[in-house]
Amino acid sequence: MPQQLAIIVLVDVANALEAKSLEDNTYLFDNMKLQGSENEGTGKLVTAINGSYWSDGSQASEQVLNWLPYSLGSIPPTVPKGYQADRARQTDQQALAELQTIVQQGAQGTDTSSQLAQLQRSVGTKVKNTRRTRGPADTKVLDITGKVVAADSTAAVSYPAPVITDIYGEAVDEKIMYPAEYGSPDMVTDGWYWSATVDTSRPGTYAYTMKIQLHKLVEQGTEMLWEPVNLTCESFLRITSEPKRNAFTGAGLNFLPLS
Numbered sequence: 471m472p473q474q475l476a477i478i479v480l481v482d483v484a485n486a487l488e489a490k491s492l493e494d495n496t497y498l499f500d501n502m503k504l505q506g507s508e509n510e511g512t513g514k515l516v517t518a519i520n521g522s523y524w525s526d527g528s529q530a531s532e533q534v535l536n537w538l539p540y541s542l543g544s545i546p547p548t549v550p551k552g553y554q555a556d557r558a559r560q561t562d563q564q565a566l567a568e569l570q571t572i573v574q575q576g577a578q579g580t581d582t583s584s585q586l587a588q589l590q591r592s593v594g595t596k597v598k599n600t601r602r603t604r605g606p607a608d609t610k611v612l613d614i615t616g617k618v619v620a621a622d623s624t625a626a627v628s629y630p631a632p633v634i635t636d637i638y639g640e641a642v643d644e645k646i647m648y649p650a651e652y653g654s655p656d657m658v659t660d661g662w663y664w665s666a667t668v669d670t671s672r673p674g675t676y677a678y679t680m681k682i683q684l685h686k687l688v689e690q691g692t693e694m695l696w697e698p699v700n701l702t703c704e705s706f707l708r709i710t711s712e713p714k715r716n717a718f719t720g721a722g723l724n725f726l727p728l729s
Contacts (some may be wrong), residue, residue: 478537481495482543494513500515502517507519534671535665537665548629628685629685633682634680634681637664637678640676644672672709673711677706681701683701684701
């Protein structure tokens with residue numbers, strides 16, 4: 471049974487977009503720190519992959535890697551997927567109630583132009599979502615606390631999660647690992663994630679590069695759109711290999727002692 475290893479790719483999206491680089495704006499973690507991984511929490515993670523081989527030299531176990539990208543300072547991925555749609559409906563219902571009040575005030579001769587302008591700003595903030603999702607094409611902009619805000623406000627916008635679009639480089643060219651994108655019922659990753667099988671029979675340190683797509687909020691005409699921005703981030707695999715041993719005795723794979 472292959473071992474499963476998770477690699478968390480945490481991106482400070484706001485700073486990365488401003489700097490147009492993932493350098494110093496990406497934090498990588500894996501669950502092999504106690505097994506030799508280095509530079510945890512930095513953009514130069516060296517993931518330890520401890521392979522093993524049989525007495526004849528053949529590979530005894532392979533390693534499976536899973537990459538999970540997240541956005542720093544945005545709404546947590548554990549929030550229900552329908553949250554944005556629910557918040558949009560709530561603000562629409564609130565806007566309709568406010569509009570009815572304004573109409574009643576206007577009928578009484580009250581100047582409601584400023585109220586109408588404010589209401590228009592609050593309900594007219596929509597962006598097209600370019601990410602793969604089963605949700606509606608248009609969604610309102612949320613801040614990092616989950617509240618609907620105007621796109622041109624000073625509030626910090628909740629950016630969509632980063633999307634890994636490709637994994638390539640030395641480790642792939644040398645056929646050390648075989649990455650691919652897979653479909654999944656896990657909606658935290660919008661049903662898609664990157665995984666790779668690693669050949670643990672070839673010790674050494676190998677680099678690989680992730681192409682990561684971020685989304686920047688831009689104004690186009692009268693609309694606010696999420697514009698895709700593609701950046702890259704490099705990481706490393708360090709493969710070691712040793713003979714397959716009995717976990718109880720530390721010796722070869724033969725019978726266990728009675729006492």
